[in-house]
Amino acid sequence: MSCCSSSPFDRLPAELIYHLLEYLDISTIFISFRHVCKRFYTIVNSHDRYHVDMRLISKSDFDHLCRLVSPANVLSLILSDDLNTPFQIQTFLSRFALQQCSQLHSLTLIKINESNLFTLLVHLSKCTLKSLTIECFAWDTFSHTVRSLLSSLIAKSKLEYLHLNISYRDLDTFACSPLPTTLKCLHLEHCTFQEYCMILRHSINLQKLSLTKCLMSNLDGSMYQPTDDICPVHFRTLSFGACFIRMKELCLLLSCTPSVEYLKVIIWTDSCDSVINGNEWEKFIKNKLVNLQRFEFFFDDLTQVTTDSLDLQTYVKPFETPFWLEKHRWYVTCDYVKSLAGIRLYSLPICNQMFMFYTNSSKISLSTLPASEKDQVEVTQYVNNISLNLNETLEHGEDNASKKPSESALFRRLECLSVNFDGRHPYTSLSSLRTLIDLSSVVRLTIQLLVHNFAQNSSLSDYLSAILREASNIHTLKLTYIHSEESLHSTQSLCSLIPHTVQHLQISINNFKEMKMILEQVPQLFSVTFYSLDISNYCEDIEQWLKMKRSKSLCRHGLRCIQIWLGNCHDQDQSRPRTRRLFGRFHRRSPPS
Numbered sequence: 001m002s003c004c005s006s007s008p009f010d011r012l013p014a015e016l017i018y019h020l021l022e023y024l025d026i027s028t029i030f031i032s033f034r035h036v037c038k039r040f041y042t043i044v045n046s047h048d049r050y051h052v053d054m055r056l057i058s059k060s061d062f063d064h065l066c067r068l069v070s071p072a073n074v075l076s077l078i079l080s081d082d083l084n085t086p087f088q089i090q091t092f093l094s095r096f097a098l099q100q101c102s103q104l105h106s107l108t109l110i111k112i113n114e115s116n117l118f119t120l121l122v123h124l125s126k127c128t129l130k131s132l133t134i135e136c137f138a139w140d141t142f143s144h145t146v147r148s149l150l151s152s153l154i155a156k157s158k159l160e161y162l163h164l165n166i167s168y169r170d171l172d173t174f175a176c177s178p179l180p181t182t183l184k185c186l187h188l189e190h191c192t193f194q195e196y197c198m199i200l201r202h203s204i205n206l207q208k209l210s211l212t213k214c215l216m217s218n219l220d221g222s223m224y225q226p227t228d229d230i231c232p233v234h235f236r237t238l239s240f241g242a243c244f245i246r247m248k249e250l251c252l253l254l255s256c257t258p259s260v261e262y263l264k265v266i267i268w269t270d271s272c273d274s275v276i277n278g279n280e281w282e283k284f285i286k287n288k289l290v291n292l293q294r295f296e297f298f299f300d301d302l303t304q305v306t307t308d309s310l311d312l313q314t315y316v317k318p319f320e321t322p323f324w325l326e327k328h329r330w331y332v333t334c335d336y337v338k339s340l341a342g343i344r345l346y347s348l349p350i351c352n353q354m355f356m357f358y359t360n361s362s363k364i365s366l367s368t369l370p371a372s373e374k375d376q377v378e379v380t381q382y383v384n385n386i387s388l389n390l391n392e393t394l395e396h397g398e399d400n401a402s403k404k405p406s407e408s409a410l411f412r413r414l415e416c417l418s419v420n421f422d423g424r425h426p427y428t429s430l431s432s433l434r435t436l437i438d439l440s441s442v443v444r445l446t447i448q449l450l451v452h453n454f455a456q457n458s459s460l461s462d463y464l465s466a467i468l469r470e471a472s473n474i475h476t477l478k479l480t481y482i483h484s485e486e487s488l489h490s491t492q493s494l495c496s497l498i499p500h501t502v503q504h505l506q507i508s509i510n511n512f513k514e515m516k517m518i519l520e521q522v523p524q525l526f527s528v529t530f531y532s533l534d535i536s537n538y539c540e541d542i543e544q545w546l547k548m549k550r551s552k553s554l555c556r557h558g559l560r561c562i563q564i565w566l567g568n569c570h571d572q573d574q575s576r577p578r579t580r581r582l583f584g585r586f587h588r589r590s591p592p593s
Contacts, residue, residue, distance in 0.1 A: 009037055017043050026052045027061045030068050048073040048103070054088060055080045055110065056475060056504065058526040059552060060568045062088065066095050076106035076131075081113065083563045084476070084504045084527045086556035089116045098123040106131035106161075114142050121149045130182075131161040135189075142166065158182045165189035165212075181205055189213055193253070200233045200256050207236045214243030232258050239264040247275040255288055263289070264296040264351055271303040276345055278318030278332075286323070295330055296351035301343040310336055312366040315345055319368050331377070333367040348379045355383045357411075357436075378412070385416040386437075390428045409438040416444040417471075423451035427463050430470065439470040449481035455489035465497050474499060478506040480531070488514055495521040507531065512538040516545055519566075529563045538562075 017040070021029055034044040050073050054062060062085075079089045089112055098104075098120055104127050109120065112134065124132075132154075136142075142150075147166075154162065159180050166189070179186070179199070185208040186199065192215045199209065235257045245253075245267060254260070267275060274280040276299045285292055315334045324330050331348045337358055346352065348369055369377060414437055421427070433439070447464070451457060468474070479494055481487075487510045495518055498505070505522065506529040509515050515530055515538060532538070539555075539562055546553040552567030 009039060014043060018047060018049075021047055022051075026050060026065060026069065027057060030065055031061060050074050051076045053078045054085065054092075055082070056084060056526070058503070059085075059554065059565045062091070063552065066092070071096050071100040072102050074101050075103055076108075077101065077104060078108040078110070079112075080110035081116075082111045083506070083529050083556075083558070083561075084565070086527075086563045086565050087554045088565070089113075091554070093119055099126045101127065105129060108133040108135075110135045111137055113137075113140065114146055117142070118146050118149070121146065121153055124153055125156070129157060129159060132157075132159055133161075133163040135163075135165045154180065156180075161185045163187040179203055179206065184208065186210070187212070190215070193249075196253065203233050203235075206233070209235055209237070210239040210241075211243075212241045214240050214245065232256060234259040236260065237262045241266045242268075244268045245275070246273045247277075247280055250275060251284055251288070254284070258288060259291050260289060261291050262294040262296075263292060266298045266352055268300045268302055271301055271305070271343070275299065276301060276315065276343075278321075278324065282318070282321060282323045295328070296347050296349075298346040298350070298352040299344065301345070303343075304341040305336065305343055306341065307336075307338075310364070312336060312343075312364065315343065316366050316368060325368060331367065331369040331373075333365060333369070333379075336364040338362055338364070348377055349381045350379055350383055353382060354385045355380070357386045357388060380411050381413055383411060384414055385418075386411060386414060387418040387420075388428075388436075389420045389422065390433075391420075391422050391424045391426075409434060410436050412438045412441065414438065414441050416446075417442045418446040418448070419467075420448045421451060421460060421464075423457070423460070425459075427460070430466055433467070434470075439467070440472055442471045443473055444476040444478075445471055445474050446478040447480075449479070452482050453490060454481055455493040461493060461497070468497055468499050472499070472501065474501055476504040476506075477502045480508045483508065483510040488517070492517060492521070498522050500524055503527070505529070509538075512541045515542050519545075519550070523569055525566055527563070527565050529558075529561055531561045533560055535560055535562055 021033075021044070024033060029044055029050075034041050050069060052065070052069065052074050055078055057065075079092055081087065081089050089109065093116060107124075107127070107129055108131075109117070110133075112120075113136070117134070117136075134150075157180050160182055162183060162185070164187070179202045181204050183203075183206055186206055187210040188195075189212045191199075191211045191213070196211070196214075199206075203209075233256055236259065238254075238257055238260045240250075240253075241264075243266070246269070250265070250267075254263070269275045281295075285295070312334050316332065319325075319330075319332045324332075332345060333348060334343065334345045335358070336343055339358075339362060348367070369379075417437065417439075445468075449460075451460065454460065477498065481490060481494070483490075491507075491509070491514045494507075502522070503524065503526040505518070505525055505527070507518060508531045509518070510532065518530075519525070519528065530538075530542070536557075539557060542562065542564075543555055546555070546564065546567070550567045550569060554565040554567075556563045
């Protein structure tokens with residue numbers, strides 16, 4: 001550690017340094033920034049407004065930070081029991097009591113189990129939380145005791161933001177208690193129409209409601225009928241995702257929110273319903289949603305359409321009136337996907353974050369977006385996850401596309417990318433791939449190799465290596481491939497291609513030797529998940545190996561997998577000061593939305 005007396009750092013105002021800390025992750029602050037000089041060391045130790053995000057952290061950094069960061073100085077905390085950090089929440093609770101976080105305003109709990117949630121709920125009433133996010137595994141169910149405790153806590157809280165991925169029907173107290181009067185934003189993963197009506201009755205100051213998955217009918221297929229009238233609610237933002245609902249039912253729901261300014265709907269439908277009809281929407285918006293300023297939708301028509309009866313103009317023409325094109329400038333695209341024989345109609349920019357991409361040769365499209373505005377509308381700005389087959393998705397003939405190399409890729413903000421290789425030639429050229437995706441934006445990459453003996457396929461190895469070099473910011477990589485008697489050599493070849501930026505690896509294996517080799521060849525990993533149909537045969541061996549080579553590792557057994565949060569390598573030089581790049585680690589924390 002240097003003294004700053006003769007360096008430019010000494011002349012920086014303390015207020016500016018505190019501001020810089022807002023743009024650095026907690027590991028960089030305490031493990032790098034803090035050791036730049038004595039002045040930074042003192043400032044970091046005295047700072048009392050830390051935002052702690054543990055989602056992708058290494059086990060050694062987690063242990064280190066638990067010793068250095070005072071819980072009383074933490075404003076926001078994110079803990080995760082996801083596969084990258086198994087047993088993190090339990091480990092945290094073994095070291096701290098939540099009431100020690102006296103300034104805590106925001107808490108996010110990812111993949112939390114019932115036992116840990118109960119422990120936290122007992123103490124949460126003593127915290128003055130403004131934001132609470134609870135996400136559980138899809139198969140988890142909570143006991144009546146935990147549901148009641150959570151319901152009571154929420155009802156009595158002063159929350160402004162609440163995100164739950166458990167069903168609203170499980171929150172018993174909400175059935176007879178209003179939502180907190182302070183609540184402005186509510187996000188639910190699951191919701192029925194009955195629960196939706198309940199929310200409307202209990203909403204006083206709620207401005208934003210987001211429902212990821214909606215079940216608007218009862219188990220017998222009938223719609224819930226409210227026993228009394230629902231007073232109009234003054235939401236400004238309303239979002240429905242991944243639901244099957246008809247226009248009549250949707251109009252009933254939306255009639256309760258006449259003040260909505262932003263509406264987003266992602267709906268499965270069929271050609272028999274008018275939900276896909278622009279004329280119906282124009283009429284309804286004019287009469288019931290007069291304040292609507294922004295309308296985003298993605299309609300998947302589940303009815304199969306033959307090319308003989310195909311007429312995309314019938315879908316698009318209702319959206320070509322002055323109401324759509326001149327007053328609001330709301331543009332749409334209609335695709336006929338040949339392989340599915342299905343129609344999808346969506347607004348621009350595309351509002352569905354998980355978008356299935358099809359090339360021009362595999363679809364027929366028609367859009368209302370004028371050619372003069374194509375450069376002004378970034379149609380894929382909200383898409384962050386797509387899947388591609390790099391033998392079929394971009395055909396060989398598309399290499400000479402009209403786009404110049406200097407122009408931006410179609411998908412510029414992509415975070416998650418899944419690619420398949422089936423071994424057939426030719427592979428999509430890198431130049432074609434660059435016109436489609438800005439690979440430098442990808443941080444999570446999934447690769448499925450549908451080939452035998454990868455080690456002997458030098459052309460595929462070179463191609464995959466080139467893609468990984470272009471995708472220079474990947475931190476999470478998932479690799480699955482066909483195993484054979486020669487799979488050990490294939491695994492070795494794949495390991496040699498893994499970039500040093502990859503910290504979290506998910507990979508299929510065939511035996512214990514492959515598991516050990518992966519951990520030895522890719523020592524920078526923070527976590528690894530091994531997949532195998534016979535994983536139970538190797539768990540004891542790998543756990544014994546970890547005790548000798550990577551102490552303090554935590555292992556969790558899953559369905560045909562083992563998830564490992566890796567401890568330090570035993571041969572790592574502990575006396576060597578740890579360094580990491582500060583530049584490039586700056587980031588903005590987005591507030592809950």
